[in-house]
Amino acid sequence: MPVNQLRRDPITGRWAIILNDEFDLNDLIIQSPKLKNKTQTCPFCENNETMTPPEIMALRNPGSFPNGPGWRVRVIPDRNPVLQIYGDINNRGVGLYDVLDGIGAHEIVIETPHHNQSVIDLSEAQIQEVLLTYQARILDLKKDERLRYIVVHKNTGEAIGETAHHCYSFVIGSPVTPKRVKDELVNSRDYFQFKERCLFCDIIRQEATMKERLVLEDGVFFAYAPFASRRPFELWIGPQKHETFFEQNTEMKMLSKMLKALFAKLFKLLNNPDYILAIHSGPNLQAGKRRGYWQTLERDFHWHIEITPRLETDTSLEVGSGFPVNPVPPEKAAELLRKTD
Amino acid sequence: MPVNQLRRDPITGRWAIILNDEFDLNDLIIQSPKLKNKTQTCPFCENNETMTPPEIMALRNPGSFPNGPGWRVRVIPDRNPVLQIYGDINNRGVGLYDVLDGIGAHEIVIETPHHNQSVIDLSEAQIQEVLLTYQARILDLKKDERLRYIVVHKNTGEAIGETAHHCYSFVIGSPVTPKRVKDELVNSRDYFQFKERCLFCDIIRQEATMKERLVLEDGVFFAYAPFASRRPFELWIGPQKHETFFEQNTEMKMLSKMLKALFAKLFKLLNNPDYILAIHSGPNLQAGKRRGYWQTLERDFHWHIEITPRLETDTSLEVGSGFPVNPVPPEKAAELLRKTD
Numbered sequence: 001m002p003v004n005q006l007r008r009d010p011i012t013g014r015w016a017i018i019l020n021d022e023f024d025l026n027d028l029i030i031q032s033p034k035l036k037n038k039t040q041t042c043p044f045c046e047n048n049e050t051m052t053p054p055e056i057m058a059l060r061n062p063g064s065f066p067n068g069p070g071w072r073v074r075v076i077p078d079r080n081p082v083l084q085i086y087g088d089i090n091n092r093g094v095g096l097y098d099v100l101d102g103i104g105a106h107e108i109v110i111e112t113p114h115h116n117q118s119v120i121d122l123s124e125a126q127i128q129e130v131l132l133t134y135q136a137r138i139l140d141l142k143k144d145e146r147l148r149y150i151v152v153h154k155n156t157g158e159a160i161g162e163t164a165h166h167c168y169s170f171v172i173g174s175p176v177t178p179k180r181v182k183d184e185l186v187n188s189r190d191y192f193q194f195k196e197r198c199l200f201c202d203i204i205r206q207e208a209t210m211k212e213r214l215v216l217e218d219g220v221f222f223a224y225a226p227f228a229s230r231r232p233f234e235l236w237i238g239p240q241k242h243e244t245f246f247e248q249n250t251e252m253k254m255l256s257k258m259l260k261a262l263f264a265k266l267f268k269l270l271n272n273p274d275y276i277l278a279i280h281s282g283p284n285l286q287a288g289k290r291r292g293y294w295q296t297l298e299r300d301f302h303w304h305i306e307i308t309p310r311l312e313t314d315t316s317l318e319v320g321s322g323f324p325v326n327p328v329p330p331e332k333a334a335e336l337l338r339k340t341d
Numbered sequence: 342m343p344v345n346q347l348r349r350d351p352i353t354g355r356w357a358i359i360l361n362d363e364f365d366l367n368d369l370i371i372q373s374p375k376l377k378n379k380t381q382t383c384p385f386c387e388n389n390e391t392m393t394p395p396e397i398m399a400l401r402n403p404g405s406f407p408n409g410p411g412w413r414v415r416v417i418p419d420r421n422p423v424l425q426i427y428g429d430i431n432n433r434g435v436g437l438y439d440v441l442d443g444i445g446a447h448e449i450v451i452e453t454p455h456h457n458q459s460v461i462d463l464s465e466a467q468i469q470e471v472l473l474t475y476q477a478r479i480l481d482l483k484k485d486e487r488l489r490y491i492v493v494h495k496n497t498g499e500a501i502g503e504t505a506h507h508c509y510s511f512v513i514g515s516p517v518t519p520k521r522v523k524d525e526l527v528n529s530r531d532y533f534q535f536k537e538r539c540l541f542c543d544i545i546r547q548e549a550t551m552k553e554r555l556v557l558e559d560g561v562f563f564a565y566a567p568f569a570s571r572r573p574f575e576l577w578i579g580p581q582k583h584e585t586f587f588e589q590n591t592e593m594k595m596l597s598k599m600l601k602a603l604f605a606k607l608f609k610l611l612n613n614p615d616y617i618l619a620i621h622s623g624p625n626l627q628a629g630k631r632r633g634y635w636q637t638l639e640r641d642f643h644w645h646i647e648i649t650p651r652l653e654t655d656t657s658l659e660v661g662s663g664f665p666v667n668p669v670p671p672e673k674a675a676e677l678l679r680k681t682d
Contacts, residue, residue, distance in 0.1 A: 004423055004443030006517055014520040017423050017443060082345055082358050082658060082666050095547040096540075097568045102345030102358060153661025170661065176347055178663030179355040199437075206436045227438045278661050317423060320494025320511065320619050322519030325423050 006323075009228035010191070010199060012183050016228045016324045017317075023327045025336075028232055028311040029271050042162040046113035052076045056107060057136060059129050072126065073133045074110040075171070081106035089146050089175045105141050105150075105173035109133055112167050118156070119167060120260075120267045128256035134171065138247040138281060141173040148287040149177040152246075157274030157310040169277070175287075181280055189300040200302030201242050208240075212331045215338060216261060220254045223262055225330035225337070231308050232328035233270065233337070235262060238304035246281035246303040259305075265340045266309055273309040280304055347664075350569035351532070351540060353524045357569045357665045358658075364668045366677075369573055369652040370612050383503040385415075387454035393417045397448060398477060400470050413467065414474045415451045416512070422447035430487050430516045446482050446491075446514035450474055453508050459497070460508060461601075461608045469597035475512065479588040479622060482514040489628040490518040493587075498615030498651040510618070516628075522621055530641040541643030542583050549581075553672045556679060557602060561595045564603055566671035566678070572649050573669035574611065574678070576603060579645035587622035587644040600646075606681045607650055614650040621645055 005018045043051035046069045054067055056075040064070025077085075083104030090101040111130045112122060122130070138150045154169035177185065191199040207213055207224045215235060216223040223237040237258065243249060266273065281303045318324045346359045384392035390408045397416045405411025418426075424445030431442040452471045453463060463471070479491045495510035518526065532540035548554055548565045556576060557564040564578040578599065584590060607614065622644045659665045 003425065003428060006424075006441040006443055006515075008439040008517070010437060010439070012520070013523075015517050019423065082360065082664075083347075084344065087344060094568070095551070096351060096543055097547075098349040098351070100347040102347055151662040155657040155661050170658070172658070172662050172664075174347075174662075174664070176349070176356050179353070180663040182354075202437055206438075210436070227435070276660055316496040317511070317513070319617055320496050321492040321513050321515075322521040323423075323513075323515070 007228035009226060010203070011187055012180065013187055014183075014228070014230070014324075016230050016326055018228070018329050019325065019327045020329065021327065023232075025270075028313065028327070029273070030310065030312050031271075042115055042166055044108075044110045044163050044166040044168055045115050046071070049074075053079060057133070057140075059133065069113070071113060073129050074113070075133060075137060076108050076110070078106040078108055078170075083172065083174065091175075100175055103146060103175055105144075105147065105171065107137060107171040107173075109137070109152075109169045109171060110166065111169065116165055117167050118267075118272070119263050120272075122167070122260075124253075124256045124260050127259055128252050130169075131252045131256055131259075134169075134279065135247040135249075135252070137171045141171070142247075142284045142286055144173065145284075145286045146175050147173040147284055149174050149181060149283050150281065151178065151181070152279040152281075154275075154277040157276070177283060181283075184280060185283065185301055188302070192300045198242050198300065198302050200238060200304065204238065204240055213334045215265070215334050216258055218254060218258060220251050221258045223258060225334040227330060229326050229328075229330040229333070230324040231313060232311050232326060233266065233309050233333045234330070235266075235307045235337075236304050237262070237307070238302055242299075242302060244282040244298050244301050244303060246279050246305075249303075262307065262337075265337045266307070269336055269340045270309050270311065273311060275310055276306075276308045278306045280306065348569035350567060351544070352528055353521065354528055355524075355569070355571070355665075357571050357667055359569070359670050360666065360668045361670065362668065364573075366611075369654065369668070370614070371651065371653050372612075383456055383507055385449075385451045385504050385507040385509055386456050387412070390415075394420060398474070398481075400474065410454070412454060414470050415454075416474060416478060417449050417451070419447040419449055419511075424513065424515065432516075441516055444487060444516055446485075446488065446512065448478060448512040448514075450478070450493075450510045450512060451507065452510065457506055458508050459608075459613065460604050461613075463508070463601075465594075465597045465601050468600055469593050471510075472593045472597055472600075475510075475620065476588040476590075476593070478512045482512070483588075483625045483627055485514065486625075486627045487516050488514040488625055490515050490522060490624050491622070492519065492522070493620040493622075495616075495618040498617070518624060522624075525621060526624065526642055529643070533641045539583050539641065539643050541579060541645065545579065545581055554675045556606070556675050557599055559595060559599060561592050562599045564599060566675040568671060570667055570669075570671040570674065571665035572654060573652050573667060574607065574650045574674045575671070576607075576648045576678075577645050578603070578648070579643055583640075583643060585623040585639050585642050585644060587620050587646075590644075603648065603678075606678045607648070610677055610681045611650050611652065614652060616651055617647075617649045619647045621647065 008015050049067045058071040058074040061070045083102050083106045087103050089103050134152045141150050151172045188199050204222050213225045222240045226236050282301045349356050387410045399412040399415040402411045424443050424447045428444050430444050475493045482491050492513045529540050545563050554566045563581045567577050623642045
């Protein structure tokens with residue numbers, strides 16, 4: 001039997017332990033609770049617009065009005081934002097510590113007016129509109145020089161209450177770069193300085209040649225199971241041509257088609273799993289210019305989307321030691337996903 | 342009302358969002374399952390020694406024999422180790438990726454022969470023997486030049502089966518340094534190069550002056566709620582005098598006394614929570630010398646113990662965006678813990 005492997009992810013610098021034991025897919029699947037019927041009390045449903053703060057933007061049918069029905073995608077501020085949009089960052093030291101006031105944006109993108117739809121119920125056209133909405137929000141928030149980084153993310157496994165059965169995601173605009181993203185930015189920059197090539201471009205070229213971790217490619221986008229996957233069936237999707245900013249990509253129709261196909265595979269193979277999705281785009285150069293920190297960046301970083309199904313895995317070693325333990329080698333995950341249709 | 346704060350942890354470089362809302366302690370407490378009675382099938386119980394692999398070491402009563410009853414602390418290899426001790430690391434590249442065979446140590450420290458004891462049931466003398474056992478295992482594993490880092494950790498919330506009700510911890514010897522620990526080592530080294538002082542010493546001096554995050558001090562050890570705590574009631578404990586290696590400390594009696602007092606406070610205030618404990622010591626200089634990487638280290642790093650109770654907190658933002666959101670400011674956590682006796 002081959003031994004387990006320690007694998008290093010070149011983008012984040014993090015090691016994972018990839019097991020080589022046999023695994024039973026059924027042991028990994030968490031039975032998600034059944035969807036609930038539409039209720040009167042979900043604030044994200046059409047006709048309940050008055051239950052939310054006023055909308056920031058919406059994609060609307062002709063003749064409909066803001067904060068009324070007739071929308072297809074709707075963006076609102078979180079009712080209890082952890083970061084708030086008004087005020088000064090007030091960057092300061094407390095002795096040797098760094099502290100900022102919790103300034104930023106904390107927005108909710110409601111991806112459909114209908115309750116009880118999950119991502120695989122959305123049409124390609126609807127997914128495309130959600131992606132275009134993310135782009136619009138990132139572009140708008142990047143006008144704010146206080147905000148260094150805009151994260152788009154989604155986590156279907158943690159929501160509680162009525163909204164747990166409504167399809168939505170978050171856009172967070174932050175005055176600091178999250179550690180995980182900063183690791184990616186710094187490693188990508190260091191690699192470029194060393195090799196004069198983009199790290200992510202090199203990875204895609206290698207994966208396209210090796211093919212064992214490839215899941216889908218369409219000439220524009222490339223989806224694969226990363227070499228040092230932290231979790232079973234983790235997937236990364238990025239443009240095949242070098243591009244720093246997700247919000248500048250003009251192929252959202254192609255991307256929605258690929259995402260639809262990937263989610264169809266994941267949902268069929270893993271029995272409708274909860275999942276986490278995050279878009280890692282380049283940072284806000286408006287904020288960067290002010291600090292003169294990221295000026296070489298545009299050539300360095302390569303945007304991508306990370307999708308991670310929420311499966312039953314033992315995280316006790318990871319939490320204590322820092323090593324994620326992944327029972328499904330990414331080559332096996334990619335093979336199973338390629339075969340699923 | 343004061344706004345939320347973004348706080349940066351100087352040792353790891355990670356930001357956390359500290360909320361300033363009111364919180365109800367009872368909302369955070371997870372009701373842990375009741376302890377089960379001793380059974381015939383727990384392999385960690387005294388008299389069941391034949392159910393485990395042969396012991397690596399044990400603290401034994403006079404007249405007792407290896408792999409029989411009569412021990413007070415017992416160390417065994419994990420039956421299903423994610424890292425195995427025999428073989429070559431086989432450090433190699435796969436194209437641009439780095440990979441090593443899963444070589445290392447994966448040991449279990451059984452902290453008591455008795456079922457159904459949690460850490461607060463152990464006497465100071467017993468805790469001291471557990472700490473001395475950790476030291477012995479670290480010293481022994483550091484003789485192995487293949488191993489770069491030895492992690493001691495414990496996670497009472499994830500165990501399943503019979504052993505869930507037995508008190509034990511892990512010692513992992515790894516050929517690579519976990520990302521989280523490496524961040525600490527690199528930040529500590531960079532700080533020393535900039536300031537010519539130890540970062541952790543500076544933190545302890547500052548916390549000893551400010552006092553608002555101090556929980557306990559006894560002239561030798563110092564326990565406090567870190568400024569950018571990721572989780573409510575996170576605690577760090579370290580020696581007040583600069584010291585790089587946990588395993589070289591000769592004050593384990595004092596440390597066991599402080600840990601006993603801290604756990605008594607945590608268990609009383611938070612109703613017997615599950616918790617994570619990790620010891621961060623300096624890396625293995627034997628492995629370091631071979632690679633010439635850590636030679637300035639002894640002055641840079643300062644060992645410490647991290648204890649984090651497992652409470653009900655919303656991690657959805659953290660998982661997607663990378664920002665932990667902590668509803669209990671560490672000043673408040675420290676105040677509540679100081680008042681608990």
